[in-house]
Amino acid sequence: MAWHLPRTAAASSSILVLVLVLVSTATAATAKSKPFPKHAIPTMSGYLNINDAHNNSLYYAFYEATDPVTFPAPLLVWLQGGPGCSSLIGNFEEIGPYVLHCTSLTHNPYRWNRRFGVVFIDNPLGSGFSVPVSSPRDIPTDEPTVAAHLHAALQSFMALDDRRFFRARPLFLAGESYAGKYIPAAAAHILRANARLPVLRRLRLQGIAIGNGMTDPVEQVAVHASQAYFAGLINAEQREYLEAMQNETVRLVRDGEWQLARRKRNKILGFLKNATGVATLFNYARAEHYPLRPLTDLLNTREAREALGVRRRDDDVRWVRCRKAVDKALHGDIMRSVRGDVDYVLNKTRVRVLLFQGVFDLHLGPASVEAWVRRLTWPGLEDFLFANRTVWKPWGDGVLAGHVQAWGTLTNVVVAGAGHMAAGDNRPAAQAMIEGWVLQDGPFAGGADGPGQPSATS
Ligand SMILES: *[C@@H]1O[C@H](CO)[C@@H](O)[C@H](O)[C@H]1NC(C)=O
Numbered sequence: 001m002a003w004h005l006p007r008t009a010a011a012s013s014s015i016l017v018l019v020l021v022l023v024s025t026a027t028a029a030t031a032k033s034k035p036f037p038k039h040a041i042p043t044m045s046g047y048l049n050i051n052d053a054h055n056n057s058l059y060y061a062f063y064e065a066t067d068p069v070t071f072p073a074p075l076l077v078w079l080q081g082g083p084g085c086s087s088l089i090g091n092f093e094e095i096g097p098y099v100l101h102c103t104s105l106t107h108n109p110y111r112w113n114r115r116f117g118v119v120f121i122d123n124p125l126g127s128g129f130s131v132p133v134s135s136p137r138d139i140p141t142d143e144p145t146v147a148a149h150l151h152a153a154l155q156s157f158m159a160l161d162d163r164r165f166f167r168a169r170p171l172f173l174a175g176e177s178y179a180g181k182y183i184p185a186a187a188a189h190i191l192r193a194n195a196r197l198p199v200l201r202r203l204r205l206q207g208i209a210i211g212n213g214m215t216d217p218v219e220q221v222a223v224h225a226s227q228a229y230f231a232g233l234i235n236a237e238q239r240e241y242l243e244a245m246q247n248e249t250v251r252l253v254r255d256g257e258w259q260l261a262r263r264k265r266n267k268i269l270g271f272l273k274n275a276t277g278v279a280t281l282f283n284y285a286r287a288e289h290y291p292l293r294p295l296t297d298l299l300n301t302r303e304a305r306e307a308l309g310v311r312r313r314d315d316d317v318r319w320v321r322c323r324k325a326v327d328k329a330l331h332g333d334i335m336r337s338v339r340g341d342v343d344y345v346l347n348k349t350r351v352r353v354l355l356f357q358g359v360f361d362l363h364l365g366p367a368s369v370e371a372w373v374r375r376l377t378w379p380g381l382e383d384f385l386f387a388n389r390t391v392w393k394p395w396g397d398g399v400l401a402g403h404v405q406a407w408g409t410l411t412n413v414v415v416a417g418a419g420h421m422a423a424g425d426n427r428p429a430a431q432a433m434i435e436g437w438v439l440q441d442g443p444f445a446g447g448a449d450g451p452g453q454p455s456a457t458s
């Protein structure tokens with residue numbers, strides 16, 4: 001840019017260079033004092049009451065669809081994992097309309113709020129800007145409570161639109177990692193509640209999508225050793241050592257020693273980290289850690305908190321990526337399975353299930369998810385397992401986005417070139433996947449007992 005000039009022009013141009021430098025410094029300063037581009041500001045944001053004893057609420061940020069192609073445009077809820085991580089990570093590092101590039105927010109052409117509205121909810125209570133009113137004792141300690149809170153929060157969200165327009169929109173729950181627990185639990189809760197509620201109070205749940213999910217820990221914890229071994233990251237001896245730890249974890253789960261089992265699982269991950277030396281177990285193809293500071297710095301500025309509608313009474317509460325108090329409260333929940341809730345949802349043949357995994361994840365990759373999928377009691381399982389896995393190249397340029405396997409209402413996608421945060425690691429593929437799946441397009445068009453028209457809910 002500016003430094004091309006001295007090489008090509010006469011000495012007088014150095015004055016021009018100085019002027020250009022001054023101008024660009026001034027522009028940078030202006031950009032810096034405005035951390036929030038207009039379209040990074042939510043369409044609506046604030047707090048959704050969860051009707052618990054202390055009138056607690058969950059923070060949300062809603063971005064309306066920018067280019068919808070169906071009417072009414074669907075609504076998709078995004079939940080981060082942890083437990084205790086803020087869904088604003090998904091917003092500003094993965095799928096939102098503006099994502100962090102180094103330290104500034106830049107337009108994301110692969111945003112998920114193109115064809116549908118996206119609601120980021122800080123869940124469970126205690127995560128992100130969802131600050132408990134009275135004490136950390138209000139933080140849920142099990143999935144049924146998390147599910148009940150989410151259901152109440154979604155009812156509060158629907159009630160924000162007094163023309164009843166939100167309620168008419170097909171609803172999808174999506175998220176990653178530990179949200180693999182929240183989402184099936186919440187979906188089963190919503191479907192059971194729908195059966196009791198008057199038609200006008202039902203949620204039009206049409207599908208759930210889980211990225212690199214923790215859903216059935218006891219099946220998933222047994223996969224680490226062979227996954228790392230076949231990736232060439234550990235040798236046979238290390239594999240056997242890890243297998244013994246895995247077996248011990250499984251035994252602890254069978255004995256109901258939830259917290260000891262959780263600690264043992266952490267030891268397995270610690271051993272893997274040490275033994276492999278990878279920068280991050282979330283993506284063993286990456287040379288560096290994911291940057292964590294920029295988002296924390298951004299979300300603790302006054303401008304950001306105002307733009308996001310954080311309430312004044314929480315001004316002294318710092319935003320942290322993942323809040324330890326939530327992880328602690330759910331300590332006994334971590335190793336419990338919600339596979340039964342996935343069975344329940346699949347048995348309701350009108351709700352679709354999408355599982356997707358970045359291929360380079362050493363926490364909860366494709367083999368880890370397949371381990372529990374194989375144990376489903378859903379009658380469609382056999383057909384799903386025999387369905388062909390197809391090579392998925394959606395762009396017509398030979399570039400691989402991943403692999404798709406689908407039968408009936410269950411779809412599994414392995415996302416190429418991505419790790420644990422698949423939606424952020426391979427944004428073009430993740431956007432093509434979620435839009436195709438929600439709108440039932442291309443390889444996502446639905447299978448044998450396909451869901452039919454998205455108008456009927458059970
Ligand atoms: C509960 O919260 C709502 C909205 O957040 C507020 O209007 C109401 O006054 C609160 N009620 C109590 C008992 O705190």
Ligand SMILES: *[C@@H]1O[C@H](CO)[C@@H](O)[C@H](O)[C@H]1NC(C)=O
Nearest residue numbers: 240241242243244245246247
């Ligand atoms: C772990 O358990 C499996 C299944 O019971 C068994 O086949 C294997 O030998 C065990 N491995 C170790 C190292 O204990």
Ligand SMILES: *[C@@H]1O[C@H](CO)[C@@H](O)[C@H](O)[C@H]1NC(C)=O
Nearest residue numbers: 266267268269270271272274
């Ligand atoms: C990892 O390596 C460090 C340093 O060698 C050691 O202190 C730590 O105990 C190891 N952790 C595990 C889980 O093996």
Ligand SMILES: *[C@@H]1O[C@H](CO)[C@@H](O)[C@H](O)[C@H]1NC(C)=O
Nearest residue numbers: 340341343344347377378379
């Ligand atoms: C799902 O359906 C199968 C077959 O009808 C049944 O065996 C299983 O118990 C059901 N599971 C749930 C959780 O509803």
Ligand SMILES: *[C@@H]1O[C@H](CO)[C@@H](O)[C@H](O)[C@H]1NC(C)=O
Nearest residue numbers: 383386387388389390406407
């Ligand atoms: C699956 O792939 C095999 C081998 O390419 C093919 O013969 C078979 O027809 C395919 N099955 C389906 C259901 O598409």
